[in-house]
Amino acid sequence: MAVIVTTSPGFGKHGRVPDLIAEHGWELVRCNDTSLPDGGLSAHIGRADVLVVGLIGVNAETLKGADRLKGVIKHGVGTDNIDIPACSAAGLPVMNTPGANANAVAELAVGFMFSLARNMATSHASVIAGKWERQVGTELSGKVLGIVGLGNIGRRLALAARGLGMKVVASDPYADRDFAAAHEVEILPLDDLLERSDYVSLHIFGGAENAGLINAGKLALMKPTACLLNLARGEVVDLDAVVAALDAGTLGGVGIDAYTSEPPDISHPVFHHPRAVFMPHSGADTLESVENVGLMVVEDIETLLAGGRPARCLNGGELG
Structure with missing residues (x-):
């Protein structure tokens, strides 16, 4: 069973996305504990096949022990909280969902x-x-x-x-x-x-x-x-x-x-x-938008788990 770890509170909750995750048989692990600086991500990153990122940042320290990880996907557009060079050095493609929200x-x-x-x-x-x-x-x-x-x-x-x-x-x-x-x-x-x-x-x-x-x-x-x-x-x-x-x-x-x-x-x-x-950083928080973003994330997860390289890869030519 593939393990999808997410720090995004909204991923996998709206529209067709929950059913697609269930149909694939993926285990979805949420790391959104606001009392922890990384939301609890460090306790699960070693099991993750794919990391879906919300507002909690990703850097070289975050990626330590991420031996199974195949890629990092932003549940949204802005990737300024993702250290793309660190992901590239680890051989991890980084994706986002431009236009969806x-x-x-x-x-x-x-x-x-x-x-x-x-x-x-x-x-x-x-x-x-x-x-x-x-x-x-x-x-x-x-x-x-x-x-x-x-x-x-x-x-x-x-x-x-x-x-x-x-x-x-x-x-x-x-x-x-x-x-x-x-x-x-x-x-x-x-x-x-x-x-x-x-x-x-x-x-x-x-x-x-x-x-x-x-x-x-x-x-x-x-x-x-x-x-x-x-x-x-x-x-x-x-x-x-x-x-x-x-x-x-x-x-x-x-x-x-x-x-x-x-x-x-x-x-x-x-x-x-x-x-x-x-507003509480909720510009993208509509049912339509969250579903659109989620569908794009699911598409990229499917590609990564099949051994492919998603078309929206932001560091395709820079992977270590």
Whole structure:
């Protein structure tokens, strides 16, 4: 019996995926104990034929004793918590599931915009507190959405925003120019995008390259009524600078779905600001998205267990 070890809370729970796992006869071992730094992975990695990764990182130390392991698969898109060179040195292919959750994340970005535009969080709190405080909001139609990172998610968001009557600009050195031209998306340098946008939505990878990308200097470029949405990685945004801008009235609002540590330390003042809205890193958490991601993972597991190399292998030419 093949043993599939996962640190992803959602893998194997939704749609057709549980039945497929059962039909294959795989043993699924979950390592999601939040009281342990590795979720309990070290106790089971020696039995694993395939490792399906959630938010708990994988590095050379993690892979010690993984004698049966045939590959590492991210249950999602971002692989910044997987040490791909370490996997390559161990001869392990690394896969992810690009595009499978793009629509879900894009829709949450739209949800953040509606929530901030119509003061949904504070209005909800007011009603259930027995008050009746009607607030005048704004419409999305006619506003400018700046998308930082025009990949799978960014392109889906651009289409949704255009359908709402928004003007869309984007910043991405690798942008699909044909897509941008076909859908009237103007490609701009980041600073120009920040100056022009009413909403800025982040859809880029984390890591050292983008750490602190949105800092006090960048926030100062934004309109005082503009809102920032982080659906990327926590380290991309300087939260101290965000709070300072909110308090100074130079930033209109913020919606956050990604944090440097998860769950985050809610003693930070951003978590108590009335113009901030939060989600628990659940941009990809729709039934449709989780099933799509799971089906792609199952496909790659099948290939690995049959001795093949999945087509989505990220380090195909670099294996040791």
